[in-house]
Amino acid sequence: MDKFNKLFFHPLFNETIAEINRLNVQLPPNPSDLEMDFHLYSYPQNGVLVSKVEDVKPYKLNPKNGEKLAHSGITICAYDESINKYLGLEGIAYLTSHSLIVHYKEEYFPLNYLTFYFYTRAKTYSDESNVIKYSTGIEIDSKKDYIRDRNEFIINNTPNNSILFVDGPLIGGDVSAHTLNLNDKLLEKNIIPLFFVKNSSSNLVTDHIEELKDKYNSDIHWAYNFLEKGEKTNLFRYVDAYNSNHSKIFCYIKAFNVSPQRVELHTKTFEKYADKIPVIFDLIYYLLLVQGDLKNPQIRSIGIAEKYARATLKLINITQIMRNAGIVPTMNQERFGR
Structure with missing residues (x-):
């Protein structure tokens, strides 16, 4: 664990700030939190297939099995991020x-x-x-840089032979190929990656199962009504009709009487670790119960990673740096930035 308990800075971190000062770039005095949310792009629009891996019915989860696995000596890891976005007159900054x-x-x-x-x-x-980046598609380019940094960080630092929980979808629009590449690299290190989506308007299941069609607003709406506390849905298999590598196994878990969340893993992961997957779902349920947050239900591991991400942002007084550079915010940033 020698590499942990550390904070690293991107090699161009200070140089980027210096360039903003030198060019007198007008950034706002306060940042706004950004949710790196890919759920709107969770499924390509070019046609998909979905099939049932198990019978469509609720499956009871066993937190005692999850607790046993958690204390068995296996290495459990989790990734999350926190982002501040600054809307300036000359461009947009992301910390x-x-x-x-x-x-x-x-x-x-x-x-x-x-x-x-x-x-x-x-x-x-x-x-x-x-270091100042020219872009005609800032939202897309910022996501690509984020994904590249995220993948390198995870690959280089996640211990071999571990379970890794990642906040965010496995497949998400223009960055899908990067995340699938991350998954392949992790499997080479005998790491079992699972991805979590807390908010989604996807209706992949309800659109492809005839008896559910037009009866629910979304898959999460269906899962909430379908499941009792401590249950998961059956596993489903998703395959992009035009790219078979864009495939995954997923289900919905309802730990409390609140909105369920989707857990997904690549088909390759499922095939390689099929015998371990059931108890890992019990582990997920156990970690949800340990966290016990009804307003923001997530597994303890991701919750801890999120707290470190938010705390680390506060170590850098980027607001003072921006003020020193003579920053002027956009009107919306002035109104809504925090």
């Missing part, structure tokens, strides 16, 4: 804290990585700097 934690006996070992990027449509700024 991101990537957070990875490892359970070790009664302790959590954190490792955090801070990145800072500035994107602009003004070539006059990007042409003068090696």
